[in-house]
Amino acid sequence: MSSQTPTSGYKSFAIAGVGLIGRPILDALLARNVPVVVLTRSPKEDILPAGGKFATVDYNDVPGIAKVLKENHVDVLISTVAQEALGQEQISLADASHEAGVKLFVPSEFGIPTVGRTQGIFGYKKNLTEHLQKLGIPSFRIFTGWFIEGALDLAGYENNKKVNIIGKGTAPISFTAMSDIAGFVAHVLTTQPREKVENKIARLEGDRASLVELAGYLKTDIEYVDEITGPHGPNTTFLQTFLDTGAGSTGWDPVTNSEGPEKAGSGNALWEGHQWKRIVDVVQV
Known part of the structure; x- marks a missing residue:
């Protein structure tokens, strides 16, 4: 201690x-x-x-x-x-x-x-x-x-061992462990x-990836779907639709619908010298 x-x-x-x-x-x-x-x-x-x-x-x-x-x-x-x-x-x-x-x-x-x-x-x-x-x-x-530990849940991975995507899945999302x-x-x-x-x-931002890029990190396939199924499916469906607008970035400004002047990860500087965990460091499939 x-x-x-x-x-x-x-x-x-x-x-x-x-x-x-x-x-x-x-x-x-x-x-x-x-x-x-x-x-x-x-x-x-x-x-x-x-x-x-x-x-x-x-x-x-x-x-x-x-x-x-x-x-x-x-x-x-x-x-x-x-x-x-x-x-x-x-x-x-x-x-x-x-x-x-x-x-x-x-x-x-x-x-x-x-x-x-x-x-x-x-x-x-x-x-x-x-x-x-x-x-x-x-x-x-x-x-x-988004918590890195919840990345698989966001992708509905347990349903079919794929990254399930509603919409384009190309908007960047901030992930932090x-x-x-x-x-x-x-x-x-x-x-x-x-x-x-x-x-x-x-x-904060430990890592930054779209759902499409997440599939690459996980070395798994993408399946485009209309909804995420499972016990938490409705909530995950809503969240994916919401995040597809770009709102998943910690630098997002909902007024201008763009990255704001305080960029994603700008707060990381308060922990000088820290090595932030990436998605591949935390998520194993």
């Missing part, structure tokens, strides 16, 4: 949720020997790594969450809550952070860019950003693109000065 003292000014952390990306972030922070408390509805002590602690909370209980944050002297709250908690529950986390004097709020983004979007879950994220601004809590939003995302969060929040993160957006 690293004995490095945080130089960012942020010394104590809380994570809301320990799911798909929350757990790797928890591990990465604990590896830097900083105090972390996990806010969760249902604690599972058997999966808690050494150095971490659970606090059982109701995500809608603002005073209760604030009490935990105060008791643990939390400087940064990192939200990794799932889609169903992006509305009022994340607003409550922000309110509790304000009451407890939290210095930085990292919202549950960790996906494609949401700036300029208002539909569906994008609307929840927009509302949270505006709410944090009203509260005067600085935020640090991290756009990661979960271990790199977690390492980035831990590194930046413990080493970078506050002016590098407060009210900033980090646009």
